Amino acid sequence: MVPEEVILALALVDLPFELTNNQSAETRSGRSWWFLTCELDDRYVNVVERVVQICSYPQIRQLCFLEQQELEGPLISNAT
Numbered sequence: 001m002v003p004e005e006v007i008l009a010l011a012l013v014d015l016p017f018e019l020t021n022n023q024s025a026e027t028r029s030g031r032s033w034w035f036l037t038c039e040l041d042d043r044y045v046n047v048v049e050r051v052v053q054i055c056s057y058p059q060i061r062q063l064c065f066l067e068q069q070e071l072e073g074p075l076i077s078n079a080t
Contacts, residue, residue: 014033034075064076
């Protein structure tokens with residue numbers, strides 16, 4: 001029941017890298033991104049698309065190959 005703008009803001013704050021660094025190699029948890037792409041069955045696909053539009057190419061690659069310790073494989077192989 002939360003507006004998509006709030007979900008987008010939360011996702012941007014919790015990205016696994018600093019959004020202002022276009023060539024970022026630093027990786028943080030990024031649990032919100034994993035939750036949006038893998039656990040919500042495309043409920044917030046518009047938010048995912050907006051995040052991808054905001055990110056640079058290296059950041060998008062980093063998002064695609066993000067891994068979680070408890071799961072096997074990168075995000076791209078687990079996304080819905």
